[in-house]
Amino acid sequence: MLNLPWVIITEVVMTAFIIWIIAYLRKHSRGLTLRSFSVSVILLSMMGSMFDSLIYYMAMPRTFFNVVLAAxxxxxxxxxxIVYILWTAVKEKDYSMKRSMALAFALILGWNEVSMALFLRILGYYFHDVASLAAYLAYFGLSITNFLFLAPMIAEMVFFIAFRLSPGLGRRISTALLLMQVADPAVLGDSAAVIPLLIAYSIIMIFAVYYAFSYVYGNRRSIDRMSRRLVGWFIFIFALSTAGLLEPIVVHGPFGLSWFVFAVSMMSSMVLYFEIILGMFTPVPDRVPLTAENPVAS
Structure with missing residues (x-):
């Protein structure tokens, strides 16, 4: 692997940044001010766009046009x-973390995660042999399923599941998503470990589904509309992951392209996890502020 120190620094800094920004949003979920909303959007956009610029700069020939385009x-x-902030400032009077805002932040966070995954891949292995659309899709699959990206993603999920989420359906499904991410069959790339990891993933996925749905069955009389919607999205992720496991049977190569659908399922899982953490499936009045029990510096 190339540039290992920079890979580690990027993972540590980005993991800390994502944890801080989500904790900041959760702390102010009952009433975001325009300042806290703007700071969150600008910081996330700055980080994601910086990764995208660096990816383009490192991947493309160093011509004047490409340097300008990267900037x-x-x-x-x-x-x-900035336009989104101004539009929201004019349209919205209440900046509480409503469903639309939670979805927007979940998508922005997902964009940051994808950009980080691509950047870590190019930083660790460089970018080459991308002469076709299939090669780009294969590169995406390699980047998302690789251990370079899996490590910080799991760290973020473990932190909030262990220290921030209260017991309930959201925590159950978040834990199930975490288990499904940990057992990524393509984590070590095209190696002999794929088959054992695939078997392990299948077993863990069955356990994850049981873990989530045992709670649903036990509390079926009290499941509300938003909880049913959350369960529906979890079923969709499960179906997408299953399709990703079957894709290598149909698409034999290159390796990244064979796992493209599975990579999409991983990023969909991450976005759903962000939605849960940001309270998209929890009514604002029912959210417990973090300032009393779990203070987070803002």
């Missing part, structure tokens, strides 16, 4: 973020 990628993303 403009970041500028365009920041301009879109």
């Amino acid at each position: 403009n990628i970041s500028m365009i993303a920041m301009a879109i973020a």
Whole structure:
């Protein structure tokens, strides 16, 4: 692997940043001010667009046009973020973490995660042999399923599941998603470990589904509409993951392309996890503020 110190630094800094920004949003979930909302959007957009600019700069030939375009990628993303802030400031009077805002932040966080995964891959292994669309899709599959990205993603999930989520359906499904991520069959790339990991993943996925649905069955009389919607999305993730496991049977190569659908399922799991953490499936009045028991510096 190349640039190992920089890979580790990137993982540590980004993991800490994502944990802090989510904790900040959760702390102010009952009433985001325009300042806290703007700071969150700008910081996330700045980080994601910085990764995108660096990816383009490192991957493409060092021509004047490509250097200018790499800089403009970041500028365009920041301009879109500022327009979104202004549009929200004019339209919204209440900045509480409503469903639409939780979804927006979950998608922005998902964008950051994808950009980080691609950047870690190019930093650790460089970017080459991308002459077709299939090669780009294969690169995406390799980046998302690789251990370089899996490690910080799992660290983020473990932190909030262990220290922030209260017992309930959200925590059960988040834990099930975590178990499904840990058992990624493609984590070590195209190696002899794929088959054993595939068997392990199948077993863990069955256990994860049982763990989530045992709670649903035990509390079936009290499951509300938002909880049913959460269960529906979890079923969708499960179906997508199953399709990802079957894809290598149909698509034999390259390796990353064979696991493209599974990579999409992993990122979908991550977005759903962010939605749970940000309270998208929990009514605002029912959310417990973190300032009393779990203070987080803002």
